[in-house]
Amino acid sequence: MVSKKFALSPALAIGAFGLFAATSVFAQDVEIGTWAGFRKGAASFTFDDGAPSHVSDAGPTFKKYGYTGTFNLVTGWNPNWSGFQGLADEGHEIASHSDSHPGGNGTPMPAGEISTSKSTIAGKIKQKYGVVTLAYPNCKSPGDQQVLQSYIVGRICNGSWEGQQDVMGKDGPSNWAKVPATMTGSDGQIKSTNDFTGQMQGVVKSGGWVAFLTHGFQGKSNGSANYSPTDLGAIDGALQWAKQNDKDIWVAPMGHVAMYIKERKAAKAEASSNGGNITVKLTHSIKDNISDYDYPLSLRVKYDGSKATVKQGDATLESKIDGGYVYFDAVPNGGDIVISGEGGGTTQPTESSSSVGPSSAASSSSNPGQKVSSSSHHTSPWGNRSSSSGTNPAVSSSSQGPATPAGTSSSIAGPDAIVAAEFDSNPASAYVDASGYITVINAQGMNITVFNSLGHVVRTTKGIGCLQKVYSGAKGVYIVRIGNKAKTVSIK
Numbered sequence: 001m002v003s004k005k006f007a008l009s010p011a012l013a014i015g016a017f018g019l020f021a022a023t024s025v026f027a028q029d030v031e032i033g034t035w036a037g038f039r040k041g042a043a044s045f046t047f048d049d050g051a052p053s054h055v056s057d058a059g060p061t062f063k064k065y066g067y068t069g070t071f072n073l074v075t076g077w078n079p080n081w082s083g084f085q086g087l088a089d090e091g092h093e094i095a096s097h098s099d100s101h102p103g104g105n106g107t108p109m110p111a112g113e114i115s116t117s118k119s120t121i122a123g124k125i126k127q128k129y130g131v132v133t134l135a136y137p138n139c140k141s142p143g144d145q146q147v148l149q150s151y152i153v154g155r156i157c158n159g160s161w162e163g164q165q166d167v168m169g170k171d172g173p174s175n176w177a178k179v180p181a182t183m184t185g186s187d188g189q190i191k192s193t194n195d196f197t198g199q200m201q202g203v204v205k206s207g208g209w210v211a212f213l214t215h216g217f218q219g220k221s222n223g224s225a226n227y228s229p230t231d232l233g234a235i236d237g238a239l240q241w242a243k244q245n246d247k248d249i250w251v252a253p254m255g256h257v258a259m260y261i262k263e264r265k266a267a268k269a270e271a272s273s274n275g276g277n278i279t280v281k282l283t284h285s286i287k288d289n290i291s292d293y294d295y296p297l298s299l300r301v302k303y304d305g306s307k308a309t310v311k312q313g314d315a316t317l318e319s320k321i322d323g324g325y326v327y328f329d330a331v332p333n334g335g336d337i338v339i340s341g342e343g344g345g346t347t348q349p350t351e352s353s354s355s356v357g358p359s360s361a362a363s364s365s366s367n368p369g370q371k372v373s374s375s376s377h378h379t380s381p382w383g384n385r386s387s388s389s390g391t392n393p394a395v396s397s398s399s400q401g402p403a404t405p406a407g408t409s410s411s412i413a414g415p416d417a418i419v420a421a422e423f424d425s426n427p428a429s430a431y432v433d434a435s436g437y438i439t440v441i442n443a444q445g446m447n448i449t450v451f452n453s454l455g456h457v458v459r460t461t462k463g464i465g466c467l468q469k470v471y472s473g474a475k476g477v478y479i480v481r482i483g484n485k486a487k488t489v490s491i492k
């Protein structure tokens with residue numbers, strides 16, 4: 001299940017850190033999970049043609065389970081931009097499916113639309129990782145090399161239609177300009193929940209990655225996406241199964257899984273120990289104009305203690321100790337990761353639930369070492385960045401306080417002081433997680449409003465439980481109101 005293992009021998013460690021007392025330095029093992037959360041396999045759901053039902057029906061279905069998919073828009077087909085921005089804000093990937101979508105079987109999109117569709121979508125949709133994947137109209141690449149200058153993924157349809165695999169291994173496709181996705185619906189071979197779960201069970205067994213390609217839904221408003229409609233109930237059932245087996249199957253957008261694979265294959269992780277702390281360096285040298293490749297990787301480090309605080313820079317990472325390891329997610333090239341022994345007085349609100357297995361039948365199956373918090377809507381089985389008031393990474397420095405949301409000027413002035421006063425007596429809080437999502441905890445039933453630095457409301461929602469992602473967008477400072485409380489956070 002582990003793709004890379006780096007052990008620093010004691011001799012090397014002493015050599016490398018010879019300036020320090022040899023007795024305080026020893027070897028540590030650090031491993032990068034093949035998939036996020038050290039899960040066994042990965043699945044991506046992709047949706048073509050920008051159907052109205054993608055916003056009105058697919059979005060809410062995914063939201064029920066806390067999962068996200070990839071929506072490939074045809075820019076010239078008048079997609080519901082604000083609706084798809086709403087999906088992006090919930091963590092879905094918004095990607096390209098060309099500008100003009102030529103008709104005709106096997107007709108490729110005009111090569112010029114490789115870059116123009118990308119820039120149009122990038123201008124309309126704000127999302128953390130940008131426009132990084134392209135699904136070809138009619139399943140046909142307009143030119144692999146050109147595609148890979150603008151995207152990390154070019155997606156075909158069923159691999160077998162083009163002499164490729166249908167289901168990928170742990171390292172993805174043999175050609176990133178021909179990433180396969182299996183067609184669902186009336187003209188595809190994936191029609192029922194069992195068809196979906198059969199594929200996902202397959203990759204849990206094989207350790208691989210399966211992707212699905214869906215257009216509209218039976219009986220829904222599909223606009224131009226009228227090809228091969230799929231039973232939405234079958235997808236609902238598939239996601240329900242995935243949730244029940246969340247410790248084994250990683251459901252994530254195609255671009256996010258692709259980033260994870262590329263980073264994991266390129267990353268170097270090294271750990272050293274000194275003075276009771278373990279320092280992990282997680283780096284890679286991938287460089288292109290498409291992505292920063294800053295999607296968090298899942299790591300585990302051999303660890304004897306019963307408590308740990310894991311920090312990367314100023315950010316406290318959510319962590320979990322299990323079976324002689326400490327587990328956490330960290331961003332490559334995001335600075336040294338320091339694991340210190342004594343919990344540091346930090347409270348980690350989601351940790352109490354993280355030792356509880358999924359509420360489903362899945363808890364009886366063999367467990368790869370991870371436990372899942374069934375109440376958390378995120379990709380990491382051991383939780384997210386913690387939100388302790390002392391170590392919150394997201395609180396902005398007071399020197400760059402945001403503009404004041406309209407009508408709240410008196411209560412927002414000096415947000416840090418307000419936070420300290422108000423949150424002491426209230427369980428709700430907000431922070432930015434490792435993936436850049438503004439995340440709210442313990443806000444059940446409360447009204448949540450996110451303001452940007454101009455004071456504009458960028459998201460309103462209702463607190464649903466212990467942890468929920470509420471917004472992802474451009475870098476900058478935001479104010480999160482939870483009930484009558486306020487917290488300043490920044491997306492970096």
Ligand SMILES: [Zn+2]
Nearest residue numbers: 048049137138
């Ligand atoms: Zn299409």
